[in-house]
Amino acid sequence: MPRTVGIDLGTTYSLIAYQDKREARPKCIPGPYGTPLCPSVVSVDADGSIIVGQAAQRRLLTQPERTIYSVKRLMGRGPADVQDELKIFPFRIDPASKNVIRVRLGERVFTPPEISAFILRELKSWAENYFQDSVSRAVITVPAYFNDAQRQATRDAGRLAGLEVLRLVNEPTAAALAYGLHEQKRGKVAVYDFGGGTFDISILKLISTSDGDIYQVLSTNGDTHLGGDDIDNALQSLAREEIRGLGVDLAAHPDTVQELRKALIAAKHELSDADKTAIKFPLPDGNVYFREISRAEYERLIRPIVDRTMGPVRQALADAKLKPAEIEEVVLVGGSTRVPLVRQTVEQFFGRKPHAELNPDEVVALGAAVQADILEGGVNDMLLLDVTPLSLGIETMGGVVAKIIPRNSTVPASAQELFTTGVENQTGIDIHVLQGERELAKDCRSLARFQLKVPPGPAGLARIEVKFLIDASGILQVSASDLRAGTEHSIEVQPTYGLDDAEVERMLEESIEFAEQDFSERQLIEARNEAESVLTLTERALAREKSEAPGELPEEERRSVEDAVVALRESLAGTDYKRVRALTDVLNQASTPLAERMMNRALATALEGKKLGEV
Amino acid sequence: MNAASTTVTLSATCRNCSAPTNGALFCPSCGKIQPLPRGADYFSFLGLPQKLTLDLDTLEQRFHSLSWKLHPDHFVRATEEEKQLSLDLSSQLNDAYRTLRDPVARVEYLLSLSGMRKEGQKKQQAPPELLEEVFELNESLDELREARDSGGSPEQMQGLRAKLESAQHKFESSLADVDQELAGVGKDWDAAIDSAADEAAGKKLMERMNEVLNRRSYIRNLVNGVRQELAVT
Numbered sequence: 024m025p026r027t028v029g030i031d032l033g034t035t036y037s038l039i040a041y042q043d044k045r046e047a048r049p050k051c052i053p054g055p056y057g058t059p060l061c062p063s064v065v066s067v068d069a070d071g072s073i074i075v076g077q078a079a080q081r082r083l084l085t086q087p088e089r090t091i092y093s094v095k096r097l098m099g100r101g102p103a104d105v106q107d108e109l110k111i112f113p114f115r116i117d118p119a120s121k122n123v124i125r126v127r128l129g130e131r132v133f134t135p136p137e138i139s140a141f142i143l144r145e146l147k148s149w150a151e152n153y154f155q156d157s158v159s160r161a162v163i164t165v166p167a168y169f170n171d172a173q174r175q176a177t178r179d180a181g182r183l184a185g186l187e188v189l190r191l192v193n194e195p196t197a198a199a200l201a202y203g204l205h206e207q208k209r210g211k212v213a214v215y216d217f218g219g220g221t222f223d224i225s226i227l228k229l230i231s232t233s234d235g236d237i238y239q240v241l242s243t244n245g246d247t248h249l250g251g252d253d254i255d256n257a258l259q260s261l262a263r264e265e266i267r268g269l270g271v272d273l274a275a276h277p278d279t280v281q282e283l284r285k286a287l288i289a290a291k292h293e294l295s296d297a298d299k300t301a302i303k304f305p306l307p308d309g310n311v312y313f314r315e316i317s318r319a320e321y322e323r324l325i326r327p328i329v330d331r332t333m334g335p336v337r338q339a340l341a342d343a344k345l346k347p348a349e350i351e352e353v354v355l356v357g358g359s360t361r362v363p364l365v366r367q368t369v370e371q372f373f374g375r376k377p378h379a380e381l382n383p384d385e386v387v388a389l390g391a392a393v394q395a396d397i398l399e400g401g402v403n404d405m406l407l408l409d410v411t412p413l414s415l416g417i418e419t420m421g422g423v424v425a426k427i428i429p430r431n432s433t434v435p436a437s438a439q440e441l442f443t444t445g446v447e448n449q450t451g452i453d454i455h456v457l458q459g460e461r462e463l464a465k466d467c468r469s470l471a472r473f474q475l476k477v478p479p480g481p482a483g484l485a486r487i488e489v490k491f492l493i494d495a496s497g498i499l500q501v502s503a504s505d506l507r508a509g510t511e512h513s514i515e516v517q518p519t520y521g522l523d524d525a526e527v528e529r530m531l532e533e534s535i536e537f538a539e540q541d542f543s544e545r546q547l548i549e550a551r552n553e554a555e556s557v558l559t560l561t562e563r564a565l566a567r568e569k570s571e572a573p574g575e576l577p578e579e580e581r582r583s584v585e586d587a588v589v590a591l592r593e594s595l596a597g598t599d600y601k602r603v604r605a606l607t608d609v610l611n612q613a614s615t616p617l618a619e620r621m622m623n624r625a626l627a628t629a630l631e632g633k634k635l636g637e638v
Numbered sequence: 639m640n641a642a643s644t645t646v647t648l649s650a651t652c653r654n655c656s657a658p659t660n661g662a663l664f665c666p667s668c669g670k671i672q673p674l675p676r677g678a679d680y681f682s683f684l685g686l687p688q689k690l691t692l693d694l695d696t697l698e699q700r701f702h703s704l705s706w707k708l709h710p711d712h713f714v715r716a717t718e719e720e721k722q723l724s725l726d727l728s729s730q731l732n733d734a735y736r737t738l739r740d741p742v743a744r745v746e747y748l749l750s751l752s753g754m755r756k757e758g759q760k761k762q763q764a765p766p767e768l769l770e771e772v773f774e775l776n777e778s779l780d781e782l783r784e785a786r787d788s789g790g791s792p793e794q795m796q797g798l799r800a801k802l803e804s805a806q807h808k809f810e811s812s813l814a815d816v817d818q819e820l821a822g823v824g825k826d827w828d829a830a831i832d833s834a835a836d837e838a839a840g841k842k843l844m845e846r847m848n849e850v851l852n853r854r855s856y857i858r859n860l861v862n863g864v865r866q867e868l869a870v871t
Binding site for chain 1: 703735
């Protein structure tokens with residue numbers, strides 16, 4: 024029987040998990056590095072091969088123009104939507120992009136679903152290695168507040184990765200499933216899910232019935248462009264401003280920007296435990312940006328970001344008709360809930376200590392695996408009732424939106440609308456479908472437009488009933504019937520932002536060139552790519568050492584690095600990926616003192632001539 | 639009394655095995671899922687009489703029990719036709735639950751079943767007992783907008799705000815009164831069903847409910863309008 028896996032396709036990391044029937048709990052499947060966290064980074068090599076995960080993450084430093092991270096931010100969006108994002112993220116959007124964004128990576132152009140498909144393909148290969156068997160069915164999680172276009176883009180990504188997507192599950196709901204299974208609790212639960220790029224809040228009721236346990240979502244809210252990325256960006260703005268004060272503009276150094284980002288993320292992680300940390304960052308002009316930052320200063324900087332999560336929290340509670348004190352459990356999900364200020368803010372609001380026993384990185388993937396098991400029929404005493412996060416409406420006279428399915432309706436949900444002609448011999452009725460809470464069409468998210476064709480006749484004679492149905496994945500289906508003729512009425516729905524079926528088909532054909540490579544061949548490509556990037560970094564460091572501090576590197580150390588370089592280069596000519604990996608590790612170890620030496624020297628230069636008190 | 643036009647067709651046969659289904663959602667003979675019987679409405683779907691006072695706990699229990707049976711999660715391995723039926727039925731179940739658990743939507747739905755829900759022709763016209771208050775409100779709103787455009791003093795704005803807030807409270811309490819009234823007519827309707835009153839009496843009650851609904855919608859728009867105005871002031 025085919026296995027159905029659960030996938031958390033995250034902004035920063037993606038994971039794949041599976042519920043083994045013989046075991047009580049689901050578990051995450053580790054990749055080649057032993058960790059189940061796959062960085063959601065994709066890089067395209069000069070020879071056209073695709074690199075995903077840890078190896079791609081390293082290429083952010085060496086080949087930033089061929090590498091992309093946080094692509095989830097672009098899913099289901101048009102070029103006009105992401106102008107703000109472009110100021111901060113190094114996305115290279117193809118100027119020819121129309122309703123679907125196209126991103127340039129090296130010589131090629133990809134849509135966000137295609138890039139996400141590479142990540143899914145990588146995870147799929149992890150699972151296939153683990154099972155030593157093929158995997159073709161999946162449940163994929165999405166932010167609860169994702170709109171129809173963002174959900175469709177995610178489903179397209181699954182298809183392009185060769186996966187049958189049985190269901191899209193909302194991330195906080197998946198977390199609640201994993202949590203409920205773990206804690207055996209009942210009652211009203213709030214799931215606060217603050218991830219790398221998205222924020223969701225869901226209010227659920229966990230009920231025991233004679234048939235089994237029901238997880239009923241009462242309301243959901245969020246912001247699909249609010250996450251840990253924003254904290255990184257706040258730190259980055261601060262640092263770049265200060266670096267500009269030192270006379271260096273990093274705009275001219277894209278690879279340095281990525282290294283700075285890496286250093287700042289490390290500082291952010293340290294500030295989750297420590298009261299202060301120091302950022303020591305060598306600049307392209309040989310100086311060092313040295314900056315101490317205290318927890319208090321950090322919290323002042325990020326408080327506006329954390330506060331932005333509370334509006335959706337209040338709205339979700341109001342929609343569920345509950346007060347904060349009526350929530351019996353608060354569950355924290357997502358890497359950004361490691362930030363102490365986030366925990367404090369949530370605890371203060373609900374007046375109770377939130378749960379964080381489950382690993383916030385893994386819990387969503389684990390819940391997706393549980394849902395996969397439910398769909399396979401493995402678990403038959405759990406039922407998930409989720410809601411649609413946004414109201415569905417159609418445009419009426421004067422650009423006003425008539426809501427036909429209100430937000431927080433349990434899905435599947437449907438609405439029927441009757442349409443007729445307004446003037447004699449009118450041959451078509453235009454319908455514009457939107458999602459959102461605002462009154463006017465221009466302020467809502469356009470989902471699709473279509474035209475109902477009618478035979479010419481007197482005004483008001485045609486009677487076409489259109490059925491709007493939001494399925495259990497939160498995706499809209501539209502069908503129409505001609506009530507007078509008693510027949511199905513065919514319609515062609517053109518998505519406003521997204522790929523139509525023909526485009527997905529074409530991409531599927533194109534993607535065959537990336538399709539299933541032999542397992543060891545794939546391993547070899549990955550090992551080679553990683554080796555190349557370590558070699559580039561090492562050679563760059565050696566050259567810099569030679570020019571900046573000639574004669575200082577002990578002969579012994581230099582020789583061990585050079586020997587490792589030679590050995591690794593030799594192994595690249597062969598096809599033994601294990602040997603390439605092992606020698607990459609040797610080089611990594613041999614070059615560690617070199618990297619430390621450089622950092623120390625850069626730091627010493629920066630501090631030269633300063634008294635201790637000024638540091 | 640013949641409450642609306644619910645005659646559930648019981649003569650249907652199973653799509654799978656052709657055995658008579660007696661209007662059941664699952665064939666008594668082969669157990670396969672069936673379409674909703676012709677003429678079924680939200681009340682009958684949830685096994686409830688067409689009454690307006692209902693026990694929300696019972697409603698929720700019925701909703702949950704039917705969700706178990708109909709949800710698409712349990713039809714992943716079924717045929718395409720069964721999958722579609724599960725999708726249709728569970729969406730209708732969710733729509734039914736959403737409508738019936740809300741006391742106002744419940745009345746609107748009951749009226750729509752017999753074509754008795756008629757939105758007010760003169761939507762803009764205030765109910766006579768509120769005429770004076772609506773007149774005052776419109777005056778304050780004009781003053782407020784004018785003051786806002788010409789940059790009124792903080793004291794002036796404060797005063798106008800207070801005026802609007804008191805109007806808001808007034809209309810909110812009118813809204814609560816109307817809701818009470820609606821619940822009252824609902825009880826009359828339930829009593830008429832219990833005593834099998836004649837059709838004319840039922841029709842009269844529906845007309846009354848329709849009138850209360852129109853008045854309610856007018857007041858609710860007022861409340862929303864004032865709320866919005868206060869939010870931007």
